[in-house]
Amino acid sequence: MNVSIETIDLLEGIATTRAIRRFTPEPVSDDHLARILFAASRAPSGSNRQPFRFVVLRDGPRAREAKAILGRAFRSAWAMKRASDGYESGSGAKTDSPKARMARTMQRFADEFESVPVVVIACHVRYDRPNTYEGASVYPACQNLLLAARAIGLGGVLSTWHLLVENELRAAVGIPDDVFVAATIALGHPEGRHGPVRRRPLGELVYEDGWGEPAPWAVDPPGTRHTRAGPPRAG
Amino acid sequence: MNVSIETIDLLEGIATTRAIRRFTPEPVSDDHLARILFAASRAPSGSNRQPFRFVVLRDGPRAREAKAILGRAFRSAWAMKRASDGYESGSGAKTDSPKARMARTMQRFADEFESVPVVVIACHVRYDRPNTYEGASVYPACQNLLLAARAIGLGGVLSTWHLLVENELRAAVGIPDDVFVAATIALGHPEGRHGPVRRRPLGELVYEDGWGEPAPWAVDPPGTRHTRAGPPRAG
Numbered sequence: 167m168n169v170s171i172e173t174i175d176l177l178e179g180i181a182t183t184r185a186i187r188r189f190t191p192e193p194v195s196d197d198h199l200a201r202i203l204f205a206a207s208r209a210p211s212g213s214n215r216q217p218f219r220f221v222v223l224r225d226g227p228r229a230r231e232a233k234a235i236l237g238r239a240f241r242s243a244w245a246m247k248r249a250s251d252g253y254e255s256g257s258g259a260k261t262d263s264p265k266a267r268m269a270r271t272m273q274r275f276a277d278e279f280e281s282v283p284v285v286v287i288a289c290h291v292r293y294d295r296p297n298t299y300e301g302a303s304v305y306p307a308c309q310n311l312l313l314a315a316r317a318i319g320l321g322g323v324l325s326t327w328h329l330l331v332e333n334e335l336r337a338a339v340g341i342p343d344d345v346f347v348a349a350t351i352a353l354g355h356p357e358g359r360h361g362p363v364r365r366r367p368l369g370e371l372v373y374e375d376g377w378g379e380p381a382p383w384a385v386d387p388p389g390t391r392h393t394r395a396g397p398p399r400a401g
Numbered sequence: 402m403n404v405s406i407e408t409i410d411l412l413e414g415i416a417t418t419r420a421i422r423r424f425t426p427e428p429v430s431d432d433h434l435a436r437i438l439f440a441a442s443r444a445p446s447g448s449n450r451q452p453f454r455f456v457v458l459r460d461g462p463r464a465r466e467a468k469a470i471l472g473r474a475f476r477s478a479w480a481m482k483r484a485s486d487g488y489e490s491g492s493g494a495k496t497d498s499p500k501a502r503m504a505r506t507m508q509r510f511a512d513e514f515e516s517v518p519v520v521v522i523a524c525h526v527r528y529d530r531p532n533t534y535e536g537a538s539v540y541p542a543c544q545n546l547l548l549a550a551r552a553i554g555l556g557g558v559l560s561t562w563h564l565l566v567e568n569e570l571r572a573a574v575g576i577p578d579d580v581f582v583a584a585t586i587a588l589g590h591p592e593g594r595h596g597p598v599r600r601r602p603l604g605e606l607v608y609e610d611g612w613g614e615p616a617p618w619a620v621d622p623p624g625t626r627h628t629r630a631g632p633p634r635a636g
Binding site (some may be wrong): 173174175176177178179180181183184196197199200201203207208209210212213214215216217218219220221222223224226227228229247251286289296297298299300301303304305307308309310312313314316317318323324326329339340341342343346348349362363365366368371372373374375376377378381382383384385386387390393395396397399 | 457543553558612
């Protein structure tokens with residue numbers, strides 16, 4: 167593989183991998199996909215069973231059909247979320263507020279889902295009954311995938327909105343019944359940029375020696391900017 | 402934070418983060434924990450709700466009790482696995498085989514679980530009924546945590562064996578009923594080394610345009626060494 171890439175430090179990469187939902191029309195090359203999927207497959211899984219499978223959708227016939235099915239789901243899910251999470255109210259009414267910008271990005275992402283360069287369906291071949299722990303052997307691979315995309319200048323976002331159309335999606339892509347469809351990941355060349363992500367203050371997320379017990383050392387690096395949890399709702 | 406660390410490239414780090422189960426007795430410093438947990442908290446989650454919480458167990462009173470409870474679970478789970486997965490048979494009978502070495506590592510890990518320097522309980526505060534997708538908002542954070550440990554010279558391993566003693570663990574640590582206990586992560590300074598991990602050939606894990614359809618570009622980098630899926634069983 168002869169792609170020259172800038173290197174990025176592991177910790178820096180982790181701290182600056184944003185959810186990317188706006189893509190340029192540039193296709194994602196085979197070589198980029200190979201690097202990203204290789205990274206995904208390095209993830210751990212229970213007993214190293216490697217139950218994860220990745221179906222890559224670009225512009226083949228089944229890809230187009232699957233993207234159209236997913237596009238309907240994303241538009242429907244976003245319409246519900248836009249209303250229920252108050253994206254129109256408060257600061258959402260001001261076109262330059264972060265909330266209004268986020269709403270525009272989400273609207274475009276949903277409206278143009280069919281033109282997302284790559285959609286990866288992250289799956290898990292079940293060897294046990296469905297349970298809340300099975301994600302431990304597929305979502306770490308999804309995170310590796312997103313970090314690797316960031317490392318080579320691409321970006322993406324994970325979603326579980328396929329749930330709204332899961333049966334149609336399974337039929338279109340030929341996914342067997344014993345396979346857990348864990349997520350879809352949209353991928354492409356970012357129109358925007360990666361950069362520091364915002365979270366709640368670390369001390370609110372980390373405890374020591376017991377639930378709810380403060381961990382005095384759990385302090386964000388200087389200059390870290392915070393956000394509240396969840397969708398905007400008010401404000 | 403004034404720790405000087407070597408930097409490691411993001412893609413290189415992803416490809417060389419091994420499951421570490423043998424630790425030196427060296428404690429894990431507050432500063433190391435802060436870096437590792439900060440990285441964990443950078444992970445994405447649905448609507449950026451950040452439902453993940455991390456309970457760090459070192460040598461406080463509840464930590465000791467929780468580690469003893471988990472130690473019993475790990476010894477019991479490993480004893481079952483050792484028998485059912487054929488660790489004693491075939492090449493497992495030869496003391497220098499990879500299988501026999503793996504069995505020794507697992508035995509020591511279970512036997513000495515109480516002296517693992519740090520155990521992080523990865524949790525998820527539920528805002529919905531339990532489902533197979535909720536891991537999407539906690540296991541990516543666990544993977545960030547393990548990658549960050551590797552970045553600063555530590556290592557660890559994720560397990561769901563706490564399931565065998567979940568109620569006792571909840572009581573000891575004070576974890577509320579509406580919280581999903583997703584995993585425990587053992588952490589410390591590795592006695593061994595990180596290095597390239599082994600997986601199945603990439604082409605067996607990646608499809609394009611349909612389930613089971615080959616992706617010709619899904620080729621491992623030159624020199625990649627493979628392994629079969631899952632526990633050893635035979636051979």
